[in-house]
Amino acid sequence: MLRGKLAARRSAEPSRPASARSRRARQPFLARIVNQWWTRLLNAIYQGSLSDQEEEYESHSATRDYVWNTIGTTVWGMSLPILSIVASQLAGAEQAGMFSMAFATGMLLMYAANYGVRNFQVSDIDETHAFSSYQIQRWSSTAMALVLGILYCTIRDYQPYMATICFGVYLFKLVDGAADVYEGRLQQADKLYLAGISQTIRSVAVFLVFTVLLFVMRDIAVASVGMGIAAVASLVLVTIPLALLETEKSRHWRFEEVIDLFRQCFPLFAALFLFNLIETMPKLVMEGALPYDNQLYFNALYFPSQSIQIIIGFIYKPQLVRLSNIWANPRKRRRFDLIILAVMAVIVAVTAGVGVFMATIGIPLTGFLYGVDFEQFRFLCYLMVVAGGVIAAIDFLYAIVTVLRRQGEVMRLYLVAFAAVTLSSLVLVNLIGLAGAVVSYLASMTLLLALLVWEYIRIRQAIRRERNPFLS
Template sequence: MALSLLDRLRARRAARAAARAVGKPQYRTVPASSVPPATPARTPSRPHRTGPIARLVNRWWNRLLQSVYEGSLSEQEAQYEEGSTTRDYLWNTVGTSVWGFTFPLLTVVATQLAGVEGAGMFSMAFVVGTLLMIASNYGIRNYQVSDIEEANSFSSYQINRWLTGIAALAVGALYCALRDYDASMTTICAGVFVYKVLDGVADVYEGRLQQADKLYLAGISQALRSVAIVAAFSVLLFVTRSLEIASAGMAIAAAATFVLVTVPLALLETEKSRPASMKEVARLFTQGFPLFCALFMFNLIESMPKFVMEGSIAYENQLYFNALYFPAQGILLATGFIYKPQLVRLASIWSNPRKRRRFDLIIGAVVGVVVIISIVCGIFLGSIGIPLMSFMYGVDFEQFRPLAYCMVAAGGVTAVIDFLYAIITVLRRQSDVIRLYLIAFAASVALPLALVNLFGLAGAVASYLAVMALLLCLLVWQYAQIRKEITRRADPFA
C-alpha cells in the first residue's frame, strides 16, 4: 500500500535525524518501500523556552537561595546599577502610582462584590490602617534619605522601624477594642492593619535603596507588593464574597512580598551597614519625634472628617468621601513624582550656600506645577471623571459634582503642604512646625463636629478644605520665617 505524503515527510525527517546522529550526510534518499507504514517516526521535541518574567524570577530565586546558603544577604555583590535618573523617575512613578491607586482599586472591588455598606466598612478600616502606617514610618523616610553622611547606620534605622511597627500594631488592636467592633469588623481591621504596618516597615528598606541612589529598585518593590495585595484581595473576595477572608489574604500577600522581595533586595543591593547602636536608635526616636508628630497629626487632620462621619452618618458616606478624595490624592501623588526623587539632590544643593538662590527657585517651580496639575485634574473631572466614577462604583456621583471640585482644590493645597514639609525637613527645622499642626488639629476637631452634624457629607468636605487651607497658610508663614532667619545668620548686615 502506497504511503501518504505525510508519512513520507515523516520518514525523511527521521532519516535526516538518524544521519546527523551517526555523522552521515543529512539528505539521503530513502525508498518509500523500506519504511514500515505502521510506525511513523516522531520528530525530536525542542527544549521548552521560558519567558523573560519566568527567567527573572528564577534568577532572583536562585540568587536568594545562594545568599541564604552562604549565610548573609548583606555581604553579597550588588548586581544592579545606581545613578540612573531616568530609571529612577520611571519606576518611582510606577511604584508610587500603583501604591496610590491601591486604595481606590480595592474600594471599587469591594463596592462591586460586597456592596456599598461593606465597602464603607472596609474604607474606614483602611483609613485607620493608613494612620498606623504613618505611625510605623515615624516620619523618618525623608530624614533617612537626606542623611547623606550616614550619621546613623542602616541597622539603627531598621531597629527603629521595627519598634515603631510593633507599637503601631498594638495601638491598632487597642483601637478595635475601644471601638467595640464586632468580629467581622475586627477581622477586616486586622488584615488591613497588618498590611499597612508592613507597608510602613518596608519603607525603611526602600528608603535604603533610595539612599544608595537606586530609587528604581524601591519603586519595583513597592509596585510588586501593591499588585500582590490587590490580586489577593480581589480573587479571594470574588471567590468567597467575604471581606474578612479577603482582608486576611491581603495581609498574607503583603508579608510574602516583604520577606521574599523587599528585605532581600535592600540587603543585597546596598553596602553592608555598620552595627546598630542603641544610642543612634534613641537619637532617631528623638530626632524623628517632631517628624512623626507633624506627619501623624497631618494625616489625623485629614482623617478627622471620616472619624466624625463614622459616629454620625451611615458607613456608605465613607465610600463617597474617599471616592471624591481619590482625584485629589492623584494630585498629591503626581507632585511626589516630581520632587521625591530629587530629595537627595535638594539636600546637596542646600548644603552649598552659593546655591541657595537655586533652591528657592526650585520651590517656586514645584508650587507652580502643582497649580497646573490641579487645574488639569479639575478639567478632567468636570468632563469625563465624574461619569467614569459613577460607572466604576455603580453609584451616581453627578449629585456630588460641587463637592468633587472642592476636593480637587483641597488636593492641590495638600500637595503643596506635603512638599513644603519635606523642604522644612531637608532644612532640619521639622520641630518648628509642631505648633502649627496643633493649631490645625484643633480646627480639624471643631469644624467637622459642627459641619458634619449640620450638612452631612457636604459638611465633611467643606471642613476638610477649610482646615487644609489654614494649615497651608501657617506653613508658608513658617517657611518664610525660617528662610529669613537663615539669611540673617549668613549675613548679619542683610
C-alpha cells in the same frame, strides 16, 4: 578505540547545557525573572548572609528612577480607590464603606510606623546613622503602631467581622510602614528604581489576592486577611532581601543612634501623624454620625485629590537627595528657592488639569466604576480637587522643611490645624452630613498651608540672619 570513545563522549556532553539553555530561553520572561531571583536568594541564604553578596543592579540611573518610582507610587497610591471599587462592585457600598474606614485608620498606623523617618533617612547623605540603626528604630515603631491599632479596635468595640477586616488591613499597612525603611535604603544608595519595583510588587500582589478571594468568597473580612498575608510575603521574599543584597553592608547598630532617631524624628512623626489625623478626622466623625456607605463616597471623591498628590510626589521626591546637596552649598541657596517656586507652579497647573478632567468625563467615569450616581456630588468633587492641590503643596513644603532640618518648628502649626478640623468636623458633619466633612477638610487644609508658607518664609529669614548678623 579508547580515544575514539572519549572524543565521542566529550562531543556529546555540550549538548546538555545547550538543551538546558534552550529550555530557559523558552520560559516566559516573568518566569525567568522569578527563577533567577529565587536562585540568587537561596544562594545568599545558603552562604549565610544577604549583605555580603555582590550587587548586581546599577545605581545612578535617573531614567529608571523616574519610571519605576512613578509606577510604584502610582500603583501604591491607587490601592485604596481600586480596592474600594472592587469591594463596591463585589460586596456592595455598605461593606466597601467598612473596608474604607479600616483603610483610613490603617493609614494612620502606617504613618505611626514610618515615624517620619523616610525623608530624614534619604537626606542623611553622610550616613551619620547606620542602616542597622534605622532598621531597629523602624521595627520598634511598627510594633508600637500595632499596639495602637489593637487599642483602637478595643476602644471602638468593633464586632468580630469589622475587627477581622481591620486586622487584615492593618497588617497590610504596617508592612508598608516596615518596608519603607528598606526602600529608603535603596533610595539612599541611588537605586530608587528598585524601591519602586518593590513597592509595585507588593501593591500588585495585595490587589490580586484581595480581588480573587473576594470574587470567590464574597467576604470582605476573608479578602482583607489574605491581603495582609500577601503583603507579609512580599516583604520577606522581595523587599528585605533586595535592600540587603543591593546596598553596602551596614555597620553594627548602636543604641544611642536608635534613640537619636526617635528623638530627632519625633517632630517629623508628630507633624506627619497629625497631618494624616487631620485628613482622617472627618471620616472618624462620619463613622459615628453617618452610615458606612458615606465612607465609600468620601473616598471616591478623595481619589482626584490623591492623584494630584501622587503626580507631585513623583516629580519632587526623586530629587530630595539632590535638593539636600543644593542646600548644603550656600552659594546655591537662590537656586533652591527657585526650585520651590517652580514646583508650586506645577502644583497649580496639575490641580487645574485634574479639575478640567473631573468636570468633563471624570465624574461620570467615577459613577460607572463605583456603581453609584456621583452627579449629586459634583460640587463636592470640585472642592476635593482644590483640597488635593492644597495637600500636595503642604506635602512638598513639609519635605523642604525636613531638608532644612527645621522640622521641630512646624509642630504648633499642625496642632492649630488639628484643633480646627476637629471642631469644624464635629459641627458640620452633624449639620450637613457628607458635605460638612468635605468642607471642613478643605478649610482645615487651607489653613495649614497658609501657616506653612508663613513658617517657611520665617525660617529662611532666620537662616539669612544667621549667615549675616548685620541683617538683623
